[in-house]
Amino acid sequence: MSDIEEILKELRQFNADRDWDQFHNGKDLAIGLSVEASELLEAFLWKQPEDASLDKIKEELADVLNYAFQMADKYGFDIKQVLLEKLRKNAEKYPVEKAKGSAKKYNEL
Amino acid sequence: MSDIEEILKELRQFNADRDWDQFHNGKDLAIGLSVEASELLEAFLWKQPEDASLDKIKEELADVLNYAFQMADKYGFDIKQVLLEKLRKNAEKYPVEKAKGSAKKYNEL
Amino acid sequence: MSDIEEILKELRQFNADRDWDQFHNGKDLAIGLSVEASELLEAFLWKQPEDASLDKIKEELADVLNYAFQMADKYGFDIKQVLLEKLRKNAEKYPVEKAKGSAKKYNEL
Amino acid sequence: MSDIEEILKELRQFNADRDWDQFHNGKDLAIGLSVEASELLEAFLWKQPEDASLDKIKEELADVLNYAFQMADKYGFDIKQVLLEKLRKNAEKYPVEKAKGSAKKYNEL
Numbered sequence: 355m356s357d358i359e360e361i362l363k364e365l366r367q368f369n370a371d372r373d374w375d376q377f378h379n380g381k382d383l384a385i386g387l388s389v390e391a392s393e394l395l396e397a398f399l400w401k402q403p404e405d406a407s408l409d410k411i412k413e414e415l416a417d418v419l420n421y422a423f424q425m426a427d428k429y430g431f432d433i434k435q436v437l438l439e440k441l442r443k444n445a446e447k448y449p450v451e452k453a454k455g456s457a458k459k460y461n462e463l
Numbered sequence: 464m465s466d467i468e469e470i471l472k473e474l475r476q477f478n479a480d481r482d483w484d485q486f487h488n489g490k491d492l493a494i495g496l497s498v499e500a501s502e503l504l505e506a507f508l509w510k511q512p513e514d515a516s517l518d519k520i521k522e523e524l525a526d527v528l529n530y531a532f533q534m535a536d537k538y539g540f541d542i543k544q545v546l547l548e549k550l551r552k553n554a555e556k557y558p559v560e561k562a563k564g565s566a567k568k569y570n571e572l
Numbered sequence: 573m574s575d576i577e578e579i580l581k582e583l584r585q586f587n588a589d590r591d592w593d594q595f596h597n598g599k600d601l602a603i604g605l606s607v608e609a610s611e612l613l614e615a616f617l618w619k620q621p622e623d624a625s626l627d628k629i630k631e632e633l634a635d636v637l638n639y640a641f642q643m644a645d646k647y648g649f650d651i652k653q654v655l656l657e658k659l660r661k662n663a664e665k666y667p668v669e670k671a672k673g674s675a676k677k678y679n680e681l
Numbered sequence: 682m683s684d685i686e687e688i689l690k691e692l693r694q695f696n697a698d699r700d701w702d703q704f705h706n707g708k709d710l711a712i713g714l715s716v717e718a719s720e721l722l723e724a725f726l727w728k729q730p731e732d733a734s735l736d737k738i739k740e741e742l743a744d745v746l747n748y749a750f751q752m753a754d755k756y757g758f759d760i761k762q763v764l765l766e767k768l769r770k771n772a773e774k775y776p777v778e779k780a781k782g783s784a785k786k787y788n789e790l
Contacts, residue, residue: 356466357543368550372557373564377618379512380520384504385617387527388715391500392610394534395493399603400595400784403488408538411489415534416549418496419542422528425503431521433528434466440525441477448481455482457727486727494726497606501719508712509675509704566618574684575761586768590775591782597730598738602722605745609718612752613711621706626756629707633752634767636714637760640746643721649739651746652684658743659695666699673700 358434362427365420378428387421394418467543471536474529487537496530503527576652580645583638596646605639612636685761689754692747705755714748721745 355363369375394414397406426433447460456463464472478484503523506515535542556569565572573581587593612632615624644651665678674681682690696702721741724733753760774787783790 357468358466361543361546364547364550368554371559372562374562374566376564377566380515381507381510381512382618384500384507385613385712388497388500388504389610389614389617391493391497391527392607395497395603396607398490398493399607400600401490403490406489411534411538412540412545413549415531415538415540416545418500418527419531419535419546420549422524422531423546425520425524426528429517429520429524431524434470436521436525437470437528437532438473440522440529441473445477450480453481453483455485457483457486491727494603494722498719498723498726501716504712505716508716509709575686576684579761579764582765582768586772589777590780592780592784594782595784598733599725599728599730602718602725606715606718606722609711609715609745613715616708616711619708621708624707629752629756630758630763631767633749633756633758634763636718636745637749637753637764638767640742640749641764643738643742644746647735647738647742649742652688654739654743655688655746655750656691658740658747659691663695668698671699671701673703675701675704 358423361423365424365427369424378424380425380428383421383425383428387418387425390414390417390421467532470532474533474536478533487533489534489537492530492534492537496527496534499523499526499530576641579641583642583645587642596642598643598646601639601643601646605636605643608632608635608639685750688750692751692754696751705751707752707755710748710752710755714745714752717741717744717748 369378394411394417397410397414423433426436448463452463453460478487503520503526506519506523532542535545557572561572562569587596612629612635615628615632641651644654666681670681671678696705721738721744724737724741750760753763775790779790780787
């Protein structure tokens, strides 16, 4: 079993044990993910990047990944496929010759 | 090679080719992740969950996963380990006997 | 003195008393605002709109307004002017004949 | 008429003309506000605070204020009262003697 499949199996069991799938519509999952993304962001508020607490980053990033994996599973998206496909699209939006060493958005390249 | 390791390898190559690691401090990665989480959320704005565009959800979820994987890699977090550890902590915050069928937050159980 | 000017005067005094202006660069103010917007959003997570706590909504909305007013003041934007200007632009993007009764985004009208 | 009341009057007219109040439940307004807060945040992504575009900041801050004013109006909150009340609470959480010159959160003072 792949790592990703192992994680999904545990997530599904966790939700099934608690009968939580009834609450997990896409809209609320997206809200939950956004809320956790902001909790992760809060680790850096008023701080230099290197001064943020590693424990807090790990804690909140885990919550973000939790929601992201659940959303992918709910919609039947293959996480690896979806990520690699996006990288391919990004490679076209940000060709190496134009994008190398630049932080510009694709429509400003 | 595990799925996760395969994805990380491609992400690292993508960033190395474009000499982008120089921009990837934790604070900006967290901002990027939050921005993408909101673009995912926007798919559901004014809509019933079932009316959101699947293509848009897949597109934006891929961007969220992209940032989340990059952040984990930057800090050297093992994605599977971090996720399963969080599930264990959540199992204690939300014991099945108390949390089953309830949408209450752990401090309201 | 207008209401808005009265609020800004209190906000400026609050920050000056605590010598906090040194921290208030636009990037961190924007992060703070986003974090509070998510705390407001969390009031509705897993809930029907009408079941969200009014106290929590008022609490978090106050924090959002606090940051929004501070950002406007930092950049010298006239809050009323900026809002009414935006309404005028929105009126062009969403002409009554096309937009009435519709939740569609302007590029889908 | 106060500045705030003038703004609210225009916002109400804008929505009434377009028959949009039917969509404006608190949950979707909170989502909209969060989405705009992220668009504001995006102005600073990968950038030093002083390099963000002033036009973009003004544009997105106007959208945030738009949603914040609409939410306050929907729940019948007096914007000035709510803001000044929050400042008073914050003054207790962050007394000048402890908080002056410090970026620490209140529970770390």
